[in-house]
Structures are given as C-alpha cells and as structure tokens.
Amino acid sequence: MGLDPAINIGATFEAPTTPYGYNELAIAGGLRGGPVELVDCVSVPQQSIASAEVVIEGVILPGRREAEDQNTHSGHAMPEFPGYNGDANPALPVLKVTAITRRNPILQTLVGPGEEHVSLAGIPTEASIYNACAVALPGFVSEVYAHSAGGGKFLAVMKCLKRKPLDDGRVRQAALVALGTYSELKNLIMVDEDVDIFDTDDVLWAMTTRMQGDTDIVVIPGVSGHVLDPSQSPAYNPRLPARGVTAKTIYDATVPYRLRAEFARAQFRDVDPRPFAPDLGLEYPANT
Template sequence: MEKKVNDLRSALALLKSMPGQLIETDVEVEPKAELSGVYRHVGAGGTVQRPTKEGPAMIFNNVKGHPGARVAIGVLASRKRVAALLGTKPENLGKMLYESVDHPVAPILSKKPAPCQEIVHKAEDPDFDLYRLVPAPANTPDDAGPYITLGMCYATHPDTGLSDVTIHRLCIQGKDELSIFFTPGARHIGAMAERAEELGQKLPISISIGVDPAIEIGSCFEPPTTPLGYDELAVAGALRGEPVELCDCITVKERAIANAEYVIEGEVIPNVRVQEDQNSHTGYAMPEFPGYTGPASSQCWLIKVKAVTHRKNPIMQTCIGPSEEHVSMAGIPTEASIYGMVEKAMPGRLQNVYCASPGGGKYMAVLQFKKLTASDEGRQRQAALLAFSAFSELKHVFLVDEDVDCFDLNDVLWAMNTRFQGDADIITIPGVRCHPLDPSNDPYCSPGIRDHGIACKTIFDCTVPFDQKERFKRARFMDVDPEKWTKDAR
C-alpha cells in the first residue's frame, strides 16, 4: 500500500522506505556551520562550493544545545525525491504543478486539536528564548546568525482579507525577535507588510516549519502565475487532492499550518528596520542560491515574536541556501509557469522545461520544443520570449529539439556543440531587470548595465532548422529491454 504524505513525518517515513534516500546520525553536531558543513559532503548539490554532490536527505538526532530536538535537511534536495513525495515522475513535475495552479483547492480551518500546538511557549514566560526553543542552524561561520530557511510565512492583506504563504529569510535577532527580508516588489507578504505600515498597523504573521513538501513547493510560485490574492496553499491542496488544514494561532489573529512541527507566532512591526548582522557584525547574511554569501541587509523588517508552539519531540527542517533543495523549490514552480505560458500561446509545441541546477532554479531554463510544421520555425524563439515574461528573474534560455533530453545537461551541451552557431543562434536582450543576487548583473561587469540587478537576457537557440531535420538525425539504436541481460549479471 502506497504511503500517504501529508506532513513532514509521513514524508520522512516514505523516504526511509526508499533505499538510499534518507540517513540518520546520533553523533552530536553543532548547529552553527557544522551541520551544513556535514551535509555539504553528504547531499547538498546545487551551486554549493565543490566538493558536494546529490545524496540522501539526513536527520541529525543529537543537536548541541537542543536536547530532544532533531534537524532534517535535504528532504527536497533531489528531483527524484520530490517526484516520489508528490506521487509522480521527475519529468512530469512542472506539468503537474501547472495543472495544480489552474485547479486550486483552498485551505480550510481544522476543528481538531492542532498537532503543532501540543506544546506552547509564550513570549511572556520568563524563560522564553528563541535561541533555545528553535534549533535553527547557521549555514557558514560568516552567517549573520541562526536562520530559519524553510519557514512558511502566512499573513493576510489588511485591505482585502486575502491570505498567502511565502518563504522568506528569517534570522533570529534576540530572544523574541526575528528579522525578515522582503525582496522589493517580489513577494506577496512584503506587499502586505508595506500596506499595513501605510495604515500604521502591525501585520500578524505565522511561520510554520516542518510541513508537507507539497506546501514548500507550492509556496514558491510568483506573479504572474499566482498574482497578489492567490493563496499558494491552494496549490498544495490541488497536489494532494484535499485541502491543507489550518489552525487559529494562540496569540495573534492569524492562522498556521495545523500539522507543522513548529509554529512561530508574531507581528511585523511598522516603521522599524533591522541591521541583519547586528549581532555577528560579519557583513554577510547567508549563502544564497547563486552560490555566493549575500551581504547583510540594513533594511530587514522586524518580527516581534509572541509565541512558539510545536509538536512533542519536534523535527526542525532546514536547507542550505545554494543546495539542490533550492533548485527543487524555486525551479519546479518556474518550470510550471513557463510551460503554462507557452502551452496557452502555442499548444503542443513545448514538450518540457527544466530549470537546471547551475542556475539555482531561477537563472537558467532549458526548453524542449517540437516544430510540427515549417511555419513553426521561429516560434521556438517566441517561446523563449514568453519564458522571460512568465518569470522575470530568468537570465538564460536554452532551446533544444524534442530528441534532446532537456534534463540531461550533457545532452543539452551536445546539441549546442552540433546544432548551434554563435553568430546566428544567440539572441540578446540587454538592459532588462533580472535578479539582484547575481553579482555579474552590475555596471562593474558591463558598461551597458545601468544599475545593479539589470542583465542582458540571452537565448541560445540549439534547435535544428525545420527544413534541415533530415541532416541532423541521431544514430538509431535498437530499442530493447536490457533486464534480460542484466538482472542476473554479476
């Protein structure tokens, strides 16, 4: 019988049943830098500094300074694991998410006791201390402090009453204070906080940690696919075929994910900004998805924490910023956004999309495009333009034919080496706003760039011209099932 996944514990149970997908250790680990340093070698992958690799998820059962708590890392640091956790094949993930966005299942308020509230700690308690209650790691010795990297932030717009879930970088700043970084203009909860500030109001917020992986994947959609007012918890509901269950918070007027491992309840304070590294003074925040450690921001907002609730024997979930886990969370929703945009414009042409690991799931996409008629010549480049409009942070698009495996970068580079000419097949679009975390998107790197965060978006057309397809047929091999020869091989 297939294991049902609806929270972190059931997800870990499924991974445990899959050979080589989950390991545990009882050896004590220091949460500051050491835990991530270990996982870098075990299975981080992505854009993490080499040596690293894709490997199993890992549970640390003995975290220094946090008796009874465990830390899980790398749950989503493999496309194969994500597919298993969502009950599909790796190559179908983008299409599956695209369908889920178009058929949302809204969350509901549960009437049952919430597992996330089995144990309650209120900020008014004399021994309340976030550093002690939440085993949040620091990725490197340079980090501004302990970071909550997989906190599902949930808030409600003060005007519309519509709610949304988003992941933000959260740094513990004091015994009852967190800093939260809002990328300007990029995320829904940032817009809610800005509006609350205009009204002179605090914004109630819940931060759910250790949840169903469907929620973590679904929460990473961005406009225009999920505009302001679209609650991405409904994507998770569609993926599971049943609504996400919420509970009322204990100390603030907001809701949280009922079966989370931890919930932090608090309020975003208006007209207060926090220096992110005010305690460490390193000048850095944390490692970001491009593989570099980002600078500490002086413009983080402040969350005043009112309570921490959690399950008995809770499991903290974390990730390494530049790891394959970010590729899964950011890249698969991006694939869905691109696929949806192109499919609506030219049905049947785009076969698949892969937002590859070297781009951190954001900067690079490979589009597998099928030209059905002579009039489709040139439409592949139109598809690339649609991809840029579907996802503004995209920098490079590689176009390949249907006989090229878009998920195999060796095959993509083969197509580039045998079907691409630099003077004819590179299309550049200079001066377009892209992503501020790419250090090359800066006037220092190109005189044509007017401001930090602006890039030259580039299309690499590695497709064969329609009228020359006969010249580019791959060598044909006999299609056989190798099991007859390999099942008893020694």
C-alpha cells in the same frame, strides 16, 4: 517549520503563475487531494498550519529595525539561490516572539543554494513559461526545465516540436514569450524533441552539435533581471544603468527543419538480458 512537501511546493508559487494575493495553501490542498487543516494560534489572533512541527508566534515591533548582520558584521546575509552570499539589509523589522509551540519536532529546513532549494524555486518558473507558451503557441513547447545551475530562475531549457519550416522562427518566438513572461530569466536553451532536457549532457550535446555561435545565439541587452546575480551590475559592465539590469541570451540548439534528416541521432537496439541472466526472471519486450 517542519511541513510536508505539498506545502513547501505550494509556497514557492508566485506571479505570474498565480496572481498576487493568491492563497498558496490551495495549491498544497490540490496536491494533497484535500484541504490543509489550520488551527488557531495560542498568543496572536492568527492561524497556523496544524501539521507544522514548530510554530513561532509573535508581533512585529513598529518603528524598530535591526541590521541583518548584527551578529557577524560581515555585510552578508544568508546564501542565496544564485550561489553567492546576499547583501545584508541594514534595517529589518524585528519580531517579538510571544509563543513557540512544538509537535514532536525534527527540524528540517532549506539552505540555499542547495538542489532542494533551487528545484523548488524552479517549479513556478517552469509553470509560468509553459502556461504562457501554451497560450501563445499552442502545442509547440512540450517541456520546460528551470535548470538548477541557474538557481531555478536564471536558466531554462525548452523543448520545441518542429513540424514545418515556419517553426524555425517559432523557436525564437517561444523564447521571447518566456523572457517576457518571467522577468528573472536570463538564459534560454532551445532544443528539439529528441533531447532530454533534464539530462545536462544531452543538452550540452545539442548545443555542441546543433548550434553555431555566430548564427544561433541571440543577445538582448539592457533588460531587467535580478539583483542577486553579481554580474548584473555597472561594476561588471559599465553599460548597465543599474544593478539588476542584464543581457538576456537565447541559445537556439534546434536543428533547421530542412536539415532534420542529417541530424538524426544514432539508434541502438536494446539488449535482451535474458541469455546473460536467466535465473533473474527478467522480461524483454516482445516487439524489440
């Protein structure tokens, strides 16, 4: 515990962005521009991250199991990324701690479903979708945002670059590529290149003015999703065969190519601040 941001980011990567068995410390090293230093543990034949502020060493006891909620008996575990308490596992392995080493520790941790947690979770989601679309539809999807409202996994916004009438169909093709690549994804919002995908107001504006519910919403029922979404259960929808099965939805909030001139955004000139604050030495672009 107590790790630098490069290691936290690297630890979030998973398949299909990185293959199973991939050493995520290589990603951290790439972000750092140098390798992550490891040291031998003091009580077990393993290695730990040298810069960690707290290292807990131990051995897993064979055949020993304990309920996850043994102290609260609430039936719940920790808060999870969708914003709800997860179900407690009735039988988890037990770690016997053999050593704790410390290095001037200031304990920092992540608690779901906070922004820090779900933003980290969204990084491999974005990478998986972007990489898959770059292969299937080169140059068509320019940006992907795994929105924090979806826990970094359930909701994504994709920016598409339309250049010809055929691209109206490529928008939904890109959405299908995304859904087929990242199985936990539930909802997709497709927008044009003039929309800021990181600005929720801008995305909702596009959905409000560039989308009609009866023609631009595509629902794909009965697809595998994620068990931590409480709506993905037969109790919520009896037509679902099991928990973790869901309907996936594509919201096409892009302008039809033939109508693009009618949907040009209102343009405003930048204000020259110099007459109003001459003493601040502000600069103003000469070509504005």
